Each structure stands twice: as C-alpha cells, then as structure tokens.
C-alpha cells in the first residue's frame with residue numbers, strides 16, 4: 001500500500017476512512033456501534049467535525065475539557081476492528097486507541113451496567129497466525145492507559161472490574177459449553193474485538209485499552225435493549241473521555 005507511515009495527512013484516504021482534511025486526534029474512542037460514536041460526539045464534544053462517513057462508520061473529532069479527542073465506530077468483530085485500527089494507526093498516526101464496547105457477562109459477580117477494564121484478551125480467533133510466532137502470544141492492554149483509566153474511575157467513584165475477557169469470532173455458538181469453559185478460566189465477559197485491537201497496537205508500538213459495559217448476562221439471560229446499548233453506557237464513556 002502506498003501510504004506514508006504515520007503521515008498524519010488528513011487528505012489521504014483509505015478504502016474505509018476519508019477525512020477530507022478533517023483532523024483525527026492522536027487519542028480515539030472506538031465503540032462498535034457508529035451511532036454510539038455519534039451520541040458521544042453530540043453529547044460530550046465541543047467544536048466537533050465529522051471526519052468519516054464511508055460505509056456509515058461515523059467518525060468525529062472535537063474537544064473534551066480542552067483536549068482534542070476523536071470517536072469512531074469500528075463495526076463488529078476482529079476483522080472490522082482490525083482494519084479500522086490498522087488504518088488509524090498506520091495511515092493517520094493515532095497513538096491511543098480506546099475501545100468502548102458492550103459485553104456479555106460470564107461470571108456471577110458481574111451485573112448489568114458493570115464496567116470491565118480488559119487487562120488481557122483471550123480469543124478463539126486466528127488473527128495472531130499472521131505473525132508466525134514460535135509460541136503463544138499473551139494479548140494485553142497498555143499499562144499506561146489502564147493505570148490512567150483506573151485512577152479516573154477512582155476519582156469518579158466508579159467501581160470497575162479488571163480482568164481477562166474473551167474476544168470471540170462467534171456470537172451464536174453451536175457449542176453451548178464454550179462459554180462455561182472460558183468462565184472456569186476466570187474470564188469475566190465475552191465480546192468480539194479487543195484481541196484484534198490489542199495485537200494491532202502492540203505490533204505498531206502504540207497504546208490500546210478496552211473499557212466494556214456489561215450489556216447482558218449470558219447465563220442469567222438478562223439483557224439491555226439496543227437503544228440502551230447505544231446511549232446509556234455513559235459511565236464508561238465518561239471514564240474514556242478523560243484519557244485524552
């Protein structure tokens with residue numbers, strides 16, 4: 001590909017991001033749902049510009065507490081997250097990538113709306129195969145972002161769980177025992193993107209963290225609505241916005 005690495009030229013376009021000169025900040029929040037990105041831009045940011053609407057994957061840049069920050073949808077699953085995060089890092093020079101997602105709890109101690117910081121991401125994905133590593137790679141968050149997020153949550157009086165999550169390629173799994181097995185290994189919750197984001201960030205030497213809100217409890221069959229997932233996970237958003 002013919003991109004200038006980390007050029008921060010916002011007139012460059014990729015197959016999926018076309019900023020047309022609009023800035024993309026070095027810190028970006030990444031919800032799966034582009035309408036959650038729009039909600040954050042409209043609710044929290046000042047001086048907002050839209051930098052992407054290719055495929056409806058809405059992206060915005062604005063100011064929060066005086067700091068420049070962007071927010072953009074990633075779509076669902078590691079293929080979608082990994083192509084957007086790769087372009088943001090390698091083409092547009094983004095340095096801090098913070099996923100703000102929903103996740104299904106697989107531990108009894110978790111309840112709807114609880115917040116999870118993913119210190120690590122286990123996965124059933126083959127994404128790591130491209131690196132031809134002579135062993136197993138441990139997929140982890142950036143400690144700097146994790147520490148800053150924990151300090152922010154403490155300051156806001158917001159309790160959080162910090163632990164290992166599952167980034168799965170499968171939402172509707174034929175194997176009904178799979179999540180029980182991950183639960184027995186102490187995995188807190190299941191979602192579909194964090195492992196891809198963390199590997200892309202590690203390979204490029206930039207920072208990534210996933211902050212998740214429990215949208216449903218997989219074993220207790222409790223769930224929030226699609227509208228709640230779009231607009232009501234504000235505690236998670238308010239922690240993430242402080243990381244700019």
Ligand SMILES: O=P(O)(O)O[C@H]1O[C@H](CO)[C@@H](O)[C@H]1O
Nearest residue numbers: 031032033076101102191192
């Ligand atoms: O709410 P988002 O960020 O999309 O995250 C979760 O929701 C989607 C599945 O409903 C998957 O993308 C999963 O990771």
Ligand SMILES: O=c1cc[nH]c(=O)[nH]1
Nearest residue numbers: 102103104190191192
């Ligand atoms: O991937 C996901 C996300 C939310 N809830 C789930 O059960 N799975």
